[in-house]
Amino acid sequence: MTERPDRQLIALAALLCVIVVPFVPLGTIVVYPLSLLVTSLHEMGHALAALLTGGRVHSILIYPDTSGVTWSSGGIRWIVASAGYLGSTFFGFVLLIAAQNGRMHRWILGLLLIWFLGFTIFFARNWLAITLGIAMVVGVSILAKRVQAAGGAMYFLLDFVALSSCLYAIKDLADLTRFSFGMATASGKTDAQTLADLTGVHAAVWAFGWALLSLVAAWLATRMAWRSADGTE
Numbered sequence: 001m002t003e004r005p006d007r008q009l010i011a012l013a014a015l016l017c018v019i020v021v022p023f024v025p026l027g028t029i030v031v032y033p034l035s036l037l038v039t040s041l042h043e044m045g046h047a048l049a050a051l052l053t054g055g056r057v058h059s060i061l062i063y064p065d066t067s068g069v070t071w072s073s074g075g076i077r078w079i080v081a082s083a084g085y086l087g088s089t090f091f092g093f094v095l096l097i098a099a100q101n102g103r104m105h106r107w108i109l110g111l112l113l114i115w116f117l118g119f120t121i122f123f124a125r126n127w128l129a130i131t132l133g134i135a136m137v138v139g140v141s142i143l144a145k146r147v148q149a150a151g152g153a154m155y156f157l158l159d160f161v162a163l164s165s166c167l168y169a170i171k172d173l174a175d176l177t178r179f180s181f182g183m184a185t186a187s188g189k190t191d192a193q194t195l196a197d198l199t200g201v202h203a204a205v206w207a208f209g210w211a212l213l214s215l216v217a218a219w220l221a222t223r224m225a226w227r228s229a230d231g232t233e
Contacts (some may be wrong), residue, residue: 014159018167034164035066038088040132041165045087046070048079059125062132070123081194082210089214092165093221095158098143109144116140120226166218174211179203 021027038064047070048056055075060067074081091112098108106229150169179190192203192210 010155011159013021015163018159018163032066034161034168035108036062036132037136037161038128038165038168039066039068040119040136041091042084042086043068043070043087043129045083045085045113046080046089047072047116047119047123049083050075051177053079055080057123060119060123060129061124061126062124062129063130068129077100078195078198081191081198082206084191085210086213086217088165088168089217092162093217095162095165096221106144107139113137113140113144136221162221163218166214166221179207 022031040141041062043062047060050057050072051068051076056073058071058073060068060070077158094108094112098105098112116133116136120137124130124133135203179192189209192206194202195206196203
């Protein structure tokens with residue numbers, strides 16, 4: 001029987017890399033595809049919320065500058081607007097659960113595979129969105145076959161992607177908060193500003209609320225990865 005990898009050290013190494021990589025030379029090369037991934041998950045969050053609240057998704061577009069847009073109609077608009085910035089954090093949380101729980105990982109990854117496949121076929125409408133969708137389908141397919149027998153390198157990759165998804169969403173939320181306070185200029189209308197128009201509640205309140213929820217989810221995900229070495233499933 002192979003020895004169980006030291007998940008605490010692996011999780012800590014992944015967390016340190018997530019924090020440090022953006023600030024080292026050539027680190028942006030690593031961060032760029034992760035930023036595109038976070039954008040895709042953000043837009044998927046909008047799309048899923050629209051579908052679950054009775055709306056319709058017309059198209060999802062992802063652009064090389066890491067921006068994206070989801071065109072949808074109907075549904076409960078304040079829920080749809082809220083779902084984007086929480087989508088990538090939720091994905092990171094779910095990915096960590098899949099990596100740690102031998103009984104749950106196959107059906108969790110199976111659901112993700114179905115969703116990514118549906119995103120690619122039915123909603124992605126430009127070359128970058130389609131390419132990212134295919135990459136996610138292939139990645140989840142590989143994980144579904146390999147994660148149960150994963151070694152240290154595979155666990156590191158899982159933790160790195162999952163924690164990046166959580167923490168880069170929080171970075172985006174920090175930028176959104178600066179936009180809401182007028183400390184920076186957004187190139188377009190933010191989700192927080194959309195919610196402010198819908199509800200009359202200031203955009204900064206929504207931005208802080210999302211940031212708090214994402215921080216809690218990121219903390220729980222990191223704690224789960226840190227404590228997974230206790231051998232419990």
